Amino acid sequence: xxxxxxxxxxxxxxxxxxxxxxxxxxxxxxxxxxxxxxxxxxxxxxxxxxxxxxxxxxxxxxxxxxxxxxxxxxxxxxxxxxxxxxxxxxxxxxxxxxxxxxxxxxxxxxxxxxxxxxxxxxxxxxxxxxxxxxxxxxxxxxxxxxxxxxxxxxxxxxxxxxxxxxxxxxxxxxxxxxxxxxxxxxxxxxxxxxxxxxxxxxxxxxxxxxxxxxxxxxxxxxxxxxxxxxxxxxxxxxxxxxxxxxxxxxxxxxxxxxxxxxxxxxxxxxxxxxxxxxxxxxxx
Amino acid sequence: xxxxxxxxxxxxxxxxxxxxxxxxxxxxxxxxxxxxxxxxxxxxxxxxxxxxxxxxxxxxxxxxxxxxxxxxxxxxxxxxxxxxxxxxxxxxxxxxxxxxxxxxxxxxxxxxxxxxxxxxxxxxxxxxxxxxxxxxxxxxxxxxxxxxxxxxxxxxxxxxxxxxxxxxxxxxxxxxxxxxxxxxxxxxxx
Amino acid sequence: xxxxxxxxxxxxxxxxxxxxxxxxxxxxxxxxxxxxxxxxxxxxxxxxxxxxxxxxxxxxxxxxxxxxxxxxxxxxxxxxxxxxxxxxxxxxxxxxxxxxxxxxxxxxxxxxxxxxxxxxxxxxxxxxxxxxxxxxxxxxxxxxxxxxxxxxxxxxxxxxxxxxxxxxxxxxxxxxxxxxxxxxxxxxxxxxxxxxxxxxxxxxxxxxxxxxxxxxxxxxxxxxxxxxxxxxxxxxxxxxxxxxxxxxxxxxxxxxxxxxxxxxxxxxxxxxxxxxxxxxxxxxxxxxxxxxxxxxxxxxxxxxxxxxxxxxxxxxxxxxxxxxxxxxxxxxxxxxxxxxxxxxxxxxxxxxxxxxxxxxxxxxx
Numbered sequence: 001x002x003x004x005x006x007x008x009x010x011x012x013x014x015x016x017x018x019x020x021x022x023x024x025x026x027x028x029x030x031x032x033x034x035x036x037x038x039x040x041x042x043x044x045x046x047x048x049x050x051x052x053x054x055x056x057x058x059x060x061x062x063x064x065x066x067x068x069x070x071x072x073x074x075x076x077x078x079x080x081x082x083x084x085x086x087x088x089x090x091x092x093x094x095x096x097x098x099x100x101x102x103x104x105x106x107x108x109x110x111x112x113x114x115x116x117x118x119x120x121x122x123x124x125x126x127x128x129x130x131x132x133x134x135x136x137x138x139x140x141x142x143x144x145x146x147x148x149x150x151x152x153x154x155x156x157x158x159x160x161x162x163x164x165x166x167x168x169x170x171x172x173x174x175x176x177x178x179x180x181x182x183x184x185x186x187x188x189x190x191x192x193x194x195x196x197x198x199x200x201x202x203x204x205x206x207x208x209x210x211x212x213x214x215x216x217x218x219x220x221x222x223x224x225x226x227x228x229x230x231x232x233x234x235x236x237x238x239x240x241x242x243x244x245x246x247x248x249x250x251x252x253x254x255x256x257x258x259x260x261x262x263x264x265x266x267x268x269x270x271x272x273x274x275x276x277x278x279x280x281x282x283x284x
Numbered sequence: 285x286x287x288x289x290x291x292x293x294x295x296x297x298x299x300x301x302x303x304x305x306x307x308x309x310x311x312x313x314x315x316x317x318x319x320x321x322x323x324x325x326x327x328x329x330x331x332x333x334x335x336x337x338x339x340x341x342x343x344x345x346x347x348x349x350x351x352x353x354x355x356x357x358x359x360x361x362x363x364x365x366x367x368x369x370x371x372x373x374x375x376x377x378x379x380x381x382x383x384x385x386x387x388x389x390x391x392x393x394x395x396x397x398x399x400x401x402x403x404x405x406x407x408x409x410x411x412x413x414x415x416x417x418x419x420x421x422x423x424x425x426x427x428x429x430x431x432x433x434x435x436x437x438x439x440x441x442x443x444x445x446x447x448x449x450x451x452x453x454x455x456x457x458x459x460x461x462x463x464x465x466x467x468x469x470x471x472x473x474x
Numbered sequence: 475x476x477x478x479x480x481x482x483x484x485x486x487x488x489x490x491x492x493x494x495x496x497x498x499x500x501x502x503x504x505x506x507x508x509x510x511x512x513x514x515x516x517x518x519x520x521x522x523x524x525x526x527x528x529x530x531x532x533x534x535x536x537x538x539x540x541x542x543x544x545x546x547x548x549x550x551x552x553x554x555x556x557x558x559x560x561x562x563x564x565x566x567x568x569x570x571x572x573x574x575x576x577x578x579x580x581x582x583x584x585x586x587x588x589x590x591x592x593x594x595x596x597x598x599x600x601x602x603x604x605x606x607x608x609x610x611x612x613x614x615x616x617x618x619x620x621x622x623x624x625x626x627x628x629x630x631x632x633x634x635x636x637x638x639x640x641x642x643x644x645x646x647x648x649x650x651x652x653x654x655x656x657x658x659x660x661x662x663x664x665x666x667x668x669x670x671x672x673x674x675x676x677x678x679x680x681x682x683x684x685x686x687x688x689x690x691x692x693x694x695x696x697x698x699x700x701x702x703x704x705x706x707x708x709x710x711x712x713x714x715x716x717x718x719x720x721x722x723x724x725x726x727x728x729x730x731x732x733x734x735x736x737x738x739x740x741x742x743x744x745x746x747x748x749x750x751x752x753x754x755x756x757x758x759x760x761x762x763x764x765x766x767x768x769x770x771x772x773x774x775x776x777x778x779x780x781x782x783x784x785x786x787x788x789x790x791x792x793x794x795x796x797x798x799x800x801x802x803x804x805x806x807x808x809x810x811x812x813x814x815x816x817x818x819x820x821x822x823x824x825x826x827x828x829x830x831x832x833x834x835x836x837x838x839x
Contacts, residue, residue, distance in 0.1 A: 025397035028453045028466035034397040035658040040553040045800025060299040079482035145393035169815035188815040210658035216421035
């Protein structure tokens with residue numbers, strides 16, 4: 001049952017049409033930020049309103065929705081957004097990456113590789129990759145038009161000169177299809193390589209900044225780097241305490257006040273599936 | 285005169301049509317189906333009609349060559365303002381020969397999303413032969429055979445590609461089938 | 475085991491139940507009625523309507539009650555409701571010259587046609603706590619007849635100046651103004667869009683910016699040409715009728731600041747206008763808005779843009795408190811995935827630095 005008094009998926013049809021047109025243009029110009037008439041949503045700006053508007057414009061009764069925050073399905077904001085769609089769209093939800101047709105995420109890309117036909121919707125706080133270097137929106141639009149990304153190259157070069165390597169560990173900027181500099185949203189740099197030639201469609205929604213952008217399937221996405229300082233994803237050098245994975249992205253959990261800590265998978269579905277397989281005696 | 289209906293279930297069918305259009309643009313050259321239940325007035329065919337029911341409204345000036353009956357149908361169901369020239373339209377529907385790409389709004393370098401989307405009703409669409417499409421959305425290459433496009437189209441398309449990110453996106457519609465050519469796609473000859 | 479952000483479903487329902495109990499407060503105290511909020515906290519209702527960009531005193535009162543008196547939260551509730559409302563069309567521009575006045579103050583003329591009308595104001599009250607209000611009492615007597623008898627003709631001060639050719643005329647828009655609630659803001663923004671953003675902008679932010687223009691951050695020399703407050707008719711032309719009909723009346727406060735302008739190559743010296751208009755009796759907001767509106771015109775008037783209040787992007791992108799509160803408060807959402815990357819990054823940098831220090835020759839010490 002959907003909540004009475006609101007249209008299917010909350011947004012009215014005219015708003016959905018406007019967002020759908022923006023999504024189509026975003027897909028046609030990979031990595032380019034398309035302004036859209038973002039609406040006030042019943043959740044606060046910065047809490048996923050862009051992703052929610054994108055998902056609301058995509059979702060249909062046959063979809064199966066997964067929502068994650070920090071890689072986990074049971075974080076409070078993921079629960080809140082999943083409940084919102086169950087309430088206003090009555091769609092099926094899942095925690096299984098493989099079973100989902102639409103996955104809305106904040107800060108992670110699932111460990112399980114996505115496949116053709118799936119859509120990954122990112123919640124984006126700041127769509128502009130250059131904003132720390134140039135806060136003026138009108139100026140960054142000009143820089144994108146000229147594909148002038150010298151500011152970012154200089155910043156990365158200065159990091160290397162000062163620190164020996166690039167100082168960014170998340171929200172690490174990428175070039176999409178060799179043309180547009182794009183913010184991957186605040187995912188850890190560890191996740192960046194998953195964006196490259198991903199079989200699933202990736203759509204990014206920034207509600208407060210009112211921008212939508214996209215990466216079509218099988219599109220080149222390169223993390224910015226230099227020949228002598230290649231991009232390196234960062235991951236804690238440890239195994240998951242629950243499933244033993246040495247390849248997944250890990251959360252560090254402080255266990256006491258004497259320096260004790262352990263590491264567990266950030267992706268709760270990936271970790272749970274591995275543990276289930278281990279219990280069944282299958283090779284993990 | 286009575287108008288044939290639009291979508292029987294406007295919310296659900298607009299969503300399904302949108303996903304078909306999105307799939308077409310995300311996977312250029314792959315053929316999708318939509319609009320099966322529609323009976324728009326000739327020469328308008330179901331796929332193009334479904335695209336317009338899904339995307340057109342008062343915010344999208346529309347130019348078309350589909351004649352009076354289709355015009356009345358589109359006005360009633362979409363309510364788009366009529367564009368005086370193709371170059372002033374956000375959505376352009378060509379049932380006959382499409383207007384030259386260079387006359388349509390290609391957007392600007394700062395706002396390439398302001399460009400027109402061109403719907404062309406063609407005689408046929410088939411995967412597996414024809415053009416060798418490459419670009420975003422395509423793992424290796426997609427082959428697409430289009431029947432009924434004017435012979436100038438490939439050269440005009442290549443000319444437009446040189447202006448990227450400016451450019452018109454094209455939706456090819458045949459009956460209830462649709463395939464898309466987003467502006468960044470290269471049309472290798474078969 | 476670590477569960478701070480897990481088990482979200484139960485945590486959320488517990489938190490919301492607790493909030494509901496706190497909202498109600500001590501059960502022995504009678505519950506607030508919406509009419510009480512609407513009638514007795516009218517300025518809070520006005521602020522919520524202005525920043526919520528929706529004129530409905532009853533819904534604003536409900537939002538205030540639901541938000542436990544947090545006016546930004548209440549404005550947010552009203553905005554989220556407003557965005558779901560169907561649009562029937564646009565009303566005609568309000569004609570504030572025909573306002574049924576309750577209050578009308580000009581700082582530029584000692585007296586003027588229509589006169590000065592003090593109206594209901596905190597001005598000239600002594601800010602001494604009135605302990606008699608601590609207990610219920612008999613309602614105060616109705617205001618005297620002559621206090622609220624507005625003169626029939628009270629032309630706007632800006633019109634008086636314009637008649638003399640001293641006030642820069644505002645160009646009439648050729649086309650429909652853009653709608654901030656339907657199209658995203660883009661800078662440079664034309665004045666209609668700027669005024670829309672300021673009208674729904676945060677009172678505190680605009681107050682501080684307006685104040686900054688008085689202290690030298692921006693070259694402002696403002697006079698309050700006029701503040702007028704009262705009821706104006708809202709008119710709408712139904713397409714099937716083709717002529718305007720009045721659909722209601724709303725209370726607004728308008729402030730027109732008169733500013734010097736030394737002229738430019740194309741324009742003679744004259745006065746220029748800073749304009750403020752808000753729902754209800756939000757006079758402080760209307761005045762701040764008028765100061766900021768004038769400051770934002772620096773570019774188009776050929777003045778040097780040097781101060782924050784003159785900077786379109788700075789002002790317009792940060793004026794909306796619903797956007798601002800969401801983004802500031804989102805920092806409390808879990809960010810541990812990114813923080814983990816930063817931890818590993820920092821540990822790596824420190825390890826490399828320590829290794830480098832260890833291999834330095836002793837002479838370096």
